[in-house]
Amino acid sequence: MDIKKIMADLEAKHPGEKEYLQAVHEVLMSVEDVYNRHPEFERNKIIERMVEPDRIVTFRVTWLDDRGEVQNNLGYRVQFNNAIGPYKGGIRFHASVNLSILKFLGFEQTFKNALTTLPMGGAKGGSDFSPRGKSDREIMRFCQAFMLGLWKNLGPDRDVPAGDIGVGGREVGYMYGMYKRLVNQHDGTFTGKALEFGGSRIRPEATGFGALYFVQSMLAQKGDDIRGKVVGISGFGNVAWGAALKATELGAKVVTISGPDGYIYDPAGLDDEKINYMLELRASGNDVVAPYAEKFPGSEFYAGKKPWERKVDIALPCATQNELNGDDARALVANGVEMVAEVSNMGCTPEAIDHFISTRTIYAPGKAVNAGGVATSGLEMSQNAMHLQWSAEEVDAKLHTIMKDIHEQCLQYGVESDGYINYMKGANIAGFMKVAHAMMGEGVC
Numbered sequence: 001m002d003i004k005k006i007m008a009d010l011e012a013k014h015p016g017e018k019e020y021l022q023a024v025h026e027v028l029m030s031v032e033d034v035y036n037r038h039p040e041f042e043r044n045k046i047i048e049r050m051v052e053p054d055r056i057v058t059f060r061v062t063w064l065d066d067r068g069e070v071q072n073n074l075g076y077r078v079q080f081n082n083a084i085g086p087y088k089g090g091i092r093f094h095a096s097v098n099l100s101i102l103k104f105l106g107f108e109q110t111f112k113n114a115l116t117t118l119p120m121g122g123a124k125g126g127s128d129f130s131p132r133g134k135s136d137r138e139i140m141r142f143c144q145a146f147m148l149g150l151w152k153n154l155g156p157d158r159d160v161p162a163g164d165i166g167v168g169g170r171e172v173g174y175m176y177g178m179y180k181r182l183v184n185q186h187d188g189t190f191t192g193k194a195l196e197f198g199g200s201r202i203r204p205e206a207t208g209f210g211a212l213y214f215v216q217s218m219l220a221q222k223g224d225d226i227r228g229k230v231v232g233i234s235g236f237g238n239v240a241w242g243a244a245l246k247a248t249e250l251g252a253k254v255v256t257i258s259g260p261d262g263y264i265y266d267p268a269g270l271d272d273e274k275i276n277y278m279l280e281l282r283a284s285g286n287d288v289v290a291p292y293a294e295k296f297p298g299s300e301f302y303a304g305k306k307p308w309e310r311k312v313d314i315a316l317p318c319a320t321q322n323e324l325n326g327d328d329a330r331a332l333v334a335n336g337v338e339m340v341a342e343v344s345n346m347g348c349t350p351e352a353i354d355h356f357i358s359t360r361t362i363y364a365p366g367k368a369v370n371a372g373g374v375a376t377s378g379l380e381m382s383q384n385a386m387h388l389q390w391s392a393e394e395v396d397a398k399l400h401t402i403m404k405d406i407h408e409q410c411l412q413y414g415v416e417s418d419g420y421i422n423y424m425k426g427a428n429i430a431g432f433m434k435v436a437h438a439m440m441g442e443g444v445c
């Protein structure tokens with residue numbers, strides 16, 4: 001595999017798509033050796049085919065705001081790869097959304113979904129619509145308009161969307177409601193639905209819970225456990241909430257959360273009341289964490305700063321891509337961090353990852369750590385297909401098994417000669433091999 005040439009060709013074809021090119025480069029670097037041992041991959045141009053999405057749908061989303069004014073946004077769905085199952089992946093509503101970000105997310109999703117052991121291909125979608133400060137009615141009208149542009153491309157065996165940043169249960173409900181009217185079928189297309197219309201128990205918690213199960217496996221691997229560990233979390237949305245909830249339940253002390261406005265340091269650690277308050281903060285729609293410090297004496301708000309300057313045992317980035325850079329990584333390592341488990345998608349920059357790996361700090365990538373979210377979406381699809389609903393215990397047990405399996409897959413391909421476990425390499429190779437074998441089996445098409 002000639003990585004330089006592949007990257008140069010992609011850069012020429014897709015100039016300026018920096019997140020997408022970053023995600024592709026990371027996977028190519030990880031799989032190069034294995035790829036070169038399989039000349040049939042090269043003959044079938046597997047990697048050249050895998051780095052391009054199967055299809056991209058772009059559409060205009062026009063809606064009326066509360067003042068009756070016409071608003072226009074851009075909508076996208078990137079159907080990346082369906083070699084191992086129907087396209088599957090979340091929808092992101094955020095002002096920063098562009099094609100590069102959705103292509104990186106769809107590419108990552110393909111390998112992540114392969115790791116879950118469930119039959120799901122990779123996709124991602126979204127809009128540059130910003131939910132910040134919007135009324136409930138505006139959110140609903142936007143979701144409905146978004147569905148008008150996308151519904152024809154969806155279906156339970158074609159493409160099944162879910163939530164991501166800016167899209168939670170409420171938005172999924174509004175989108176699914178409109179989809180259902182348009183196709184005149186209640187076919188379950190969408191995961192993260194409410195319990196009353198086909199949602200799965202544990203889906204809201206799944207990304208955070210799964211991440212902590214994965215962290216437990218990482219700790220057990222080195223003969224350690226989570227009780228008493230000091231944990232730094234970034235973000236305050238659904239993923240950060242689930243991670244804080246499970247970390248606390250398992251006896252760890254979570255001392256930070258963060259938002260676009262800065263971070264909260266709470267040396268006493270989060271408890272049930274504080275974790276519930278994260279939901280209130282999120283529901284306010286203001287996208288800020290500062291009010292936490294006013295509500296809970298003893299905690300402090302640091303405006304415009306990131307939580308990585310704090311001394312913690314375990315760092316869990318739970319906010320967004322590239323949120324932890326080289327300087328942050330150096331600060332964490334200097335403060336003696338024991339492990340970094342990325343819960344956001346591509347939360348660490350390449351420079352940060354290089355620093356963790358070169359200092360032999362244990363680091364695991366989002367596509368392994370956060371796969372419990374989409375895995376539980378896969379379980380929701382199974383329940384819908386069987387027209388039944390599992391108990392929380394059943395779903396949680398399956399999630400647990402899946403996260404352990406993903407950890408095993410990382411070990412299979414990620415142990416280096418000095419014994420260091422390179423989880424990035426392990427996850428990338430394991431995900432890649434499954435998709436590559438599926439594509440080989442399905443022929444050149």
Ligand code: 2IT
Pocket residue numbers: 088089090091109160161162163164165191345370371373374375377
């Ligand atoms: O990044 C992700 O894995 C998600 N946003 C969840 C995708 C899904 O289909 O549940």
